[in-house]
Amino acid sequence: MTQPIATAQRVAPATQEKLTCFHCGTLCRDDSYRREEKVFCCHGCQTVFELLTENGLTQFYQLSSTAGVRVNASAQTDRFKFLDEPLVRERLVDFSNATLTRVTFLIPSIHCIACVWLLENLFRLQPGIGQSQVNFPRKEVAIAFETQRVKLSEVVTLLASLGYEPELKLSSLDAKPRSQLARRLWIQIGFAGFAFSNIMLFSISDYFGLDSFAGGNFRKVTGVISLLLALPVVTFSAQDYWRAAWTSLKQKLLNIDVPIAAGVAAIFIQSCYEVFTGRGNGYFDSLCGLIFFLLCGKLFQQKTYDRLAFDRDYKSFFPLSVTRLCSSRREKALTKKTENNLSLLTLAATKKIEEQVSLSQITIGDRLVIRNGELIPADARLLDGPALIDYSFVTGESEPVEKKWDDYLYAGGRQMGGAIVIEMVKAVSQSYLTSLWNQDAFQKEHKRALNRLTNTYSQRFTKIVIVIAFGAAAYWAWANPAISLKAFTSVLIVACPCALALAAPFALGTAQRVLARSGVFLKNPYILETLAEVDAVVFDKTGTLTEAGAGNVVWRGDTLTETEERWLYSMTRHSTHPLAVRIGEAIQREHFPETVRSFLETAGCGMEASVAGNEIWMGSASWLQSRLVHVTEKPTNAGSVVHVASNGKYRGCFVLANALRTNAENVIGTLSRDCSVALLSGDNERERETFTKIFGGKAQLHFNQSPLSKLNFIRALQQTNKTVMMVGDGLNDAGALKQADVGVAVVENVSAFSPASDVILAAGMVSRLDEVCAFARSSVRIVRTAFVISALYNLVGVGIAANGRLAPVVCAILMPLSSVSVVGFACLAAKWAGRKLNAPPVSNGKKRSGPAKIR
Amino acid sequence: MIIIFLLIPLSIVVAAGFLLAFIWAVRSGQYDDTCTPAMRMLIEEKNSAGEISKTKIK
Structure with a gap:
């Protein structure tokens, strides 16, 4: 593949220095795209x-x-053609009739x-x-257009041509919540x-x-009006509490909803009784206030992070459409004749037999064209093209694998380099990758119950309240039968655990917001309860502990001159191979790229080109040796190696180490003090020694792990009564993340894809994971303290109520006061505990030892 | 003080009006996204005619 750089007049580098694209702001290669003094990339x-x-x-x-x-991608008009197929269109649009589509x-x-x-x-x-x-916040756009005038594919093409290509994944076909x-x-x-x-x-x-100023009637009227106003609150606003209390009673559980429902019922019945018998106006104000505060607490804890999805399955990773070679049956007959002399790709290009079809229409035997960076949607056989498959997402292996003709390709791999043609062997829903989702871990919800803190506490609480209520009723039945019933209901009313119910939502909800500000997103606030109990932490290696594609690049051999560096840089710009991209980034300075001629890339071997009259080869040792270059640098275990030869003479090599994230050693050190730590990697054992040093001698380190064996390791750990946190990133960790008590998905970009998990962690926060765990523990302590405060209020209230002397005004003051003070304490304490976490991280000056870094 | 019996229903009617307005606002989706409208109002709507003639490429 020859790609001559666009012929631009060269301007002196000094004035060229900061040529940024007027539109997108990226650095421009040259000024070949110009429009009224503006330069574009x-x-x-x-x-x-x-x-x-x-x-x-x-x-x-x-x-x-x-x-x-x-x-x-330059918007090819036919790329989105498949969207106009009735089946796809129907499931994608929200609403459509003859005139309007949304x-x-x-x-x-x-x-x-x-x-x-x-x-x-x-x-x-x-x-x-x-x-x-x-x-x-959802990163969504709702578009209405005229059905007759505009096609769905035209809308998408327009969006794509503006740089706003919609995400069209298999999951977008499902009904949106x-x-x-x-x-x-x-x-x-x-x-x-x-x-x-x-x-x-x-x-x-x-x-x-003041009830006498308009005669006794005034009180009666306000009493009836209050009753009428409270009616929809009890029946409509509080309906979730009735339902929840009923379900938990059926399951013979005493969770927090039971005393709430009992309290609400007691208040309502007592107040109705008072209004109808003309004894007073009851406690309708407290009743409505109680429900109002409870619902506010619910709203607070319901905060979700719209743009993050915690429950993704394989459908979110697969594209909605693929490029299929038309009429594959006819083609098969054709290719038998031309098997080796005419490539399918050229056939596709010349005869224009490609079509874009939705993934759901693909059947076994179809031939698909997979281009650079595209995902293989199902297990398939390679038919044509130099395949270099990056399985890092599926297996955790950091290096792309070279595949030959007729090799079996697993779904989920990403093609790097040129286009390839594959033939489907299995259906999308039955391939290697998707079989992971058929594991038990995905079938049933095995996670612990939510809101455990409150519910365990409220069980004891409810029992005590019931004992006190009956005790008070029994005592007054003996001492003064007239107020026996009132004492009973008063205890239930005042003990209604409003403050108790609000403590956990507000404390943990505030903690969730504090964490979100520093890049840790929780699926729901109650994850913190489990997070605080974690006593085993399992790490994935690639992408989690090591930084994907950002390791330091080290040059070994005679020092390169600046000119030579520029040549190499110019060459790497022509390749999409991940190693070339990394080398290119590392040696990129103020280089103005040189013209590269006769560039040729051989998958799995290397690349060659002529730069400024010099024949330069970059690639594997064996490839250079086959070209009679004497490779002098010794093989190393430190990482991937790319050797360089100039005009047939060996120059040296680039070593690309998988860089450990900053501070990773310290985090593991701190965590291993209270928890057991382990490493599960899909990669080979190359770096075992490095990690033994970091994890310490006792930790379990496992390499060459399949997604399934990772899941089983977690399960085995759980059977020894450990609460396990799994920290991982790729699809290969999906099973383990799901099985673990807390699954933490590490993402480089928060809105990027991540497998189903409980916590989404911005990559930068891996280095502060220990602080996150400590914060979870302190927020649980805050909830417990808030319980004590609300218990004190209840003690005072019950003291008054058991005496049978609960005036509505006392109730109306006590109830909001207790709620507000508990909520205030919970929020402020959680904010205070999180102040360190929100402060910018303290950079430690520790530098990695080893040969000098290029960058 | 009999007037109070007229004022109470009146006040409830007014309050109920606000409640209905609130329900309408929720139903029409105004509480679904409380973030974007805040950004939208910061954009000054320059109206086309003058703007186009200035920037159009000759």
């Missing part, structure tokens, strides 16, 4: 700029300095205010598109708040004993 960016200028949308660039998104897309590249503006101005770019609305539940909660809170404030208003006269 590629044709795509220039096209977007022109499109926006022509339509008067240049405001885009004023809204944000980092507005533009790099346009990756569709919602997830667009990961939405990142700033300018994106919002541009996407909401789509109608100016293409006639037929109506209103479009962005949901920024709607926010109906959240809306219902808001309305429930609305009713409760409305009733709470109005009843309070009517009760003021009652609190101060």
Whole structure:
């Protein structure tokens, strides 16, 4: 493949230094893409700029300095053709009739205010598109367009050409969860708040004993109105508590919902009795206040991170469409004749027999074209092309594997380099990768119950309250039968564990927000309870402890001159091989790339090119040796090695080590003090020694682990009564993450894909994992302290109530006071405990030893 | 003080009006996304005609 660099007039490097693309801000190779004094990095960016200028949308660039998104693939019009197939279209759109269609897309590249503006101005770019609305936290855009005038594929093509290519994965076909539940909660809170404030208003006269000023009727009227206002609160707003209490009673459990429901019922019945018999106005204000506060607590803990998905299965990793070679049966007959002399790829290119089809339409025997960076959707056989498959996502192995003709390819591998043709051997749902999802771990929900702290405590609490209530009733039945019933209900009313129920949601919810600010996202706040109990931590290696693709690159051999470095840099820019990309990044300085001629890359061997008249070879030792180059550098275990020869003479080699994340040693050291630590890696044993040093002699280190054996290791650990935290990143860890009590998925980019997990951890936070665990423990301590505070309030209240002297005004003060003070304590304490975590990390000056780094 | 018996229902009607407005707001999706509208209002809507003629490529 020869790729001559675009012929641009060379300008002196001094003035060339900072050529950044006007649209996307990336460094430009040269100034070959120009438009009115503005430079662009590629044709795509220039096209977007022109499109926006022509339509008067240049405001885009004023809204944000980092507005533009790099346009990756030039928008081929037929790439999204498959979207117009009725089957796909039907499942993708939200609503469609003869005139109007509405569709919602997830667009990961939405990142700033300018994106919002541009996407909401789509109608100016293409006639037929109506209103479009962005949901920024979800990174979604809802677009309405005229069914007759615009095709779905045209909308997507337009978005893609602007750099906002929607995420079209297999999972986007499934029904999207709607926010109906959240809306219902808001309305429930609305009713409760409305009733709470109005009843309070009517009760003021009652609190101060002013009920006689309009005659006795006034109290009666306000009593009835309060009852009417409280009715929807008890039936509608509190319905979840009735239901939850009923379910838990059926299961013979005493969780927190039981005393809440009992309290609400007691208040309501007692108050109705008082209103009907004209004894008073009851406790409707306290009742509505109680439900209002409880619902607010629920809203607080329901905070989710919309753009993060914690429950992903393989469908989220697979693309919605693949490139299929048409009429494969006819083609098969054809290729038999031309097996070796005519490549399928050239056939595909010349005869234009490629088509984009949705993944669900693929059957066994179909031939697919997989391009650079695309995922292999199902187990298949390689038919054509130099395949270099990166399985790091599936197996954790850090190096791409070279495959030959007729080799078996597992689903989930990513092709690096040129396009290949494969033939499907298994259906998408039955391949190696997806079989992982058929494990038990994925079938049943085995995680521990949520809200354990509150529920264990409330069991004891409920029993004590019931004993006191019956005790008080029995005592007064003997001493003064008239107030026996009142004492009984008063105890139930005042012991209604509002403050108790709010302690955990607010303390843990605040902790969840504190963590989110520093890049740790919890699936729900109650994960912290389990996190605090963790006593075994299992790490994955590649991508978790080592930084994927960012290790230090070391040059061995005679020092390279600056000119030579520039030549090598120019060469690496032509390759997509991960090692070449890493070398290129490492030696990239202010180099202005040299023209590279007759560039040739041989998969699994290396690349050769002529730069400034010099014949340069970069690749494996055996490849260079086969070209009669005398390789002098000794083989090493430190990482991958790329040897370099110039004009047939050996120059030296690049060693690309898998760099350990900063501070990883310290984190493992700290964690191993209270927990047992272990390492599970899909990679080979190359780096066993390094990790034995870090983990200490006692820790279990396992290499060459398959996804299934990782899962089994976790299960075995759990059977020895350990609470296991698994820290991993790839699909190969998916089983282990699911099986572990706490699954922590490490991601380089928070909105990028991650396997199903309980916690999503930004890669930078791996180095502070010990602090996260310590914070989880202190937030659990805060919840316990809040329990004690609420118990003190209950003690005072029950003391009064058991005497049979609970006035509505005391109840109306005590209930909100206890709730507010417990909530206040929980939030402030959790914030205070997290102050260190939110502070910028202290950089430790420790540097890795070893040969000098190039970068 | 009889007037209080007229004022109480009136006040409830007014309050109920606000409750209904709130329910309508929730139902129409105004509470689904509380973040984007805050960004949207910061964008100054320059109206097209003048803007286009200035920036159009000759």
